């Protein structure tokens with residue numbers, strides 16, 4: 001069976017199934033989405049106009065039995081940053097697409113008649129495009145439930161809520177996980193791109209097609225490598241123990257103690273609220289109330305950093321309750337009650353809102369006088385009754401931190417390329433700051449997770465408060481991440497990959513066994529370099545320059561407590577990032 | 581008898597189990613990080629030490645503490 005490119009044209013509601021061009025054969029995930037966006041999307045196009053495209057691609061190992069290989073990439077031009085975007089998600093979509101032999105799903109054009117929304121249903125060599133007026137104005141769980149009622153339970157579902165319909169820049173695309181809960185193609189306002197194409201939901205059905213998994217050239221070799229890889233993941237203390245026990249939220253305390261937890265709209269690196277919201281407290285609550293600390297966002301995850309979180313009565317509140325969300329609403333917006341943050345998390349899943357962009361925007365809204373620090377009730381109300389309905393206030397919050405800052409004349413606006421800075425202070429975790437300013441994605445922590453080496457002592461240690469070695473660290477990590485994002489692997493395989501020598505070779509052996517190739521580590525790293533350069537060039541052609549690779553100016557003159565550090569890189573030091 | 585100093589010791593993640601979250605403790609002047617790890621009963625064989633910090637700065641096990649400092653002890657943790 002050979003994989004195909006599935007292409008939908010929303011301008012005339014038609015589809016085509018195409019052979020994969022030779023140049024795209026060895027690519028998957030981010031490598032493929034960025035290559036296709038660079039090849040087919042005019043960098044100068046309006047991201048919400050007819051010439052932007054959405055490209056969905058499972059990773060190279062998605063659909064196989066390889067552990068943690070179920071991540072899907074989505075590429076497009078971002079309406080938030082104005083540059084290229086790759087957004088990575090778990091859930092069931094990558095595995096289902098790969099099993100069906102969908103190398104990439106490309107959606108282009110936009111309907112002339114924009115009076116309704118459409119549902120795209122992908123099956124073997126066929127795509128249906130149907131009007132769904134009954135789903136317009138509904139949110140994600142309603143859409144998900146109607147799709148599960150209509151099809152086999154194993155169908156993969158992606159959808160947008162009302163904010164996506166209204167093309168808000170804080171909107172995500174939601175993706176069904178194995179338990180029927182939601183994960184997100186987050187960041188960059190990609191929900192707005194789907195809304196602009198008038199697509200309410202996409203379903204992919206591999207059930208009636210009896211290929212058990214994606215094809216593999218050398219099964220014996222694959223199985224052997226897969227065993228070594230899984231063992232490396234399980235033996236590593238972070239992926240094997242820490243993440244399953246406490247989830248990603250274990251980071252609250254360590255980032256806080258290091259003075260790098262952005263607090264009260266980036267005024268301090270230390271929050272006195274940490275103990276209320278940290279991973280240890282969360283795990284205690286889960287233990288006391290029932291619920292589960294371990295949950296995989298896709299089948300085949302052996303790390304299981306996700307969880308289900310109940311309220312005091314033991315009733316389900318939310319799942320996939322992550323560090324970034326808890327930081328944004330707990331430390332940055334100052335909400336002291338973890339249950340209230342969980343309630344907001346569940347609402348945001350339903351509406352399809354980006355946790356980081358929304359949380360940072362609300363933190364900034366305090367400076368604009370729209371809400372007070374710690375007012376969780378008001379935060380909930382704003383999302384539930386203003387953002388969801390697109391009132392004027394809802395639209396202002398829905399346009400993201402950069403735009404809200406402009407509207408209210410604010411200076412302390414924590415964005416890079418108009419995208420909100422995540423949960424690690426760039427002044428106090430400088431390697432991470434270098435990733436924020438240089439990655440083509442806009443401020444993004446997953447693009448090159450220097451926190452690992454600056455704070456967590458994974459892959460050695462580089463002093464977080466000093467400039468020395470940070471540009472090189474961020475460069476190496478970004479190259480490796482671009483490669484890993486192409487395999488379909490969850491980014492947390494980075495921890496064993498940084499510290500267990502057998503991990504990375506086993507990963508490459510699995511790719512070689514699947515495709516019958518002979519890639520070396522160098523080949524894979526070169527792929528990472530090519531991806532970064534392709535993305536960078538797209539951005540330059542879109543009008544972004546090196547002057548956009550900059551930290552917000554206030555971070556250069558406001559010293560951040562408790563270490564009283566500023567951002568002290570010269571422009572030349574930052575620009576040298578691209579010398580490779 | 582050696583002079584004593586006050587150290588705030590903070591424990592995180594699995595290290596809290598059966599121990600404490602944060603305590604003021606007294607140690608002889610000149611005590612190292614290693615000394616406190618032993619005193620608190622951290623078994624590195626069972627769960628390797630990930631990060632040690634004094635007043636929010638990373639240190640090694642041979643670091644000599646001073647009166648009034650905050651000493652934080654983390655096992656290997658990660659996330660993103």
Ligand code: SF4
Nearest residue numbers: 296297301303305490
């Ligand atoms: S480790 Fe977490 S993010 Fe990664 S695949 Fe598993 S549940 Fe998803």
